[in-house]
Amino acid sequence: MSQTIYDRYIENEVLSADPHKLVVILYRAAIEAVARARVNLRNGEIRERSNRITKATSIIHELSRSLNHAEGGDISRNLAELYAYMQQRLNEANANQTEPPLEETEVLLRTLLDGWTETARVSAKPVAIPDELQYAEAR
Numbered sequence: 001m002s003q004t005i006y007d008r009y010i011e012n013e014v015l016s017a018d019p020h021k022l023v024v025i026l027y028r029a030a031i032e033a034v035a036r037a038r039v040n041l042r043n044g045e046i047r048e049r050s051n052r053i054t055k056a057t058s059i060i061h062e063l064s065r066s067l068n069h070a071e072g073g074d075i076s077r078n079l080a081e082l083y084a085y086m087q088q089r090l091n092e093a094n095a096n097q098t099e100p101p102l103e104e105t106e107v108l109l110r111t112l113l114d115g116w117t118e119t120a121r122v123s124a125k126p127v128a129i130p131d132e133l134q135y136a137e138a139r
Contacts, residue, residue, distance in 0.1 A: 020120050023063070027113040030059040034090075034106040041099055053094045056105070057087050082108065 037052035064083040067076045086105045093101035 020116075023066075023116055024113065024120075026059050026063055027109055027116065030056045030063075031106060031109045031113065033059065034102055034109065037093070038099055038102045038106070041093075041097060041102065046097075049097075050094055053090050053102075057090050060086050060090075082112075 033052045033056035037049050037056065040046075040049035040052060060083050064080055067080055069076045069080070072079075086108055089101035089105050093099070093105075
């Protein structure tokens with residue numbers, strides 16, 4: 001099977017990503033899968049809906065498996081419970097062919113992505129400015 005330019009881009013993005021970026025990629029992929037499942041549900045596209053929900057469930061499972069319970073404490077436990085809840089809601093959406101569980105899961109994933117992104121922004125290390133640039137700015 002040949003890869004498209006997009007597939008090669010995604011593969012390169014994943015292979016070169018640090019752990020934080022990988023989590024962002026996973027959240028975005030799960031959000032996209034759930035959003036597409038909602039569209040598939042509205043259009044009566046059963047197989048596509050089921051495939052998208054399965055993809056989102058798999059991604060959330062991987063996020064759950066990546067938790068470090070030894071060092072994560074309450075945050076790790078709470079995330080594991082939230083991931084399990086989202087997987088349950090996705091299964092309900094698939095079995096009952098209803099949109100509210102998909103919508104709820106999408107909102108939860110977006111909230112987690114926003115929180116993860118903000119945490120990374122706040123904890124980012126300042127970039128050191130070389131002495132020559134500091135001197136040039138002072139003039």
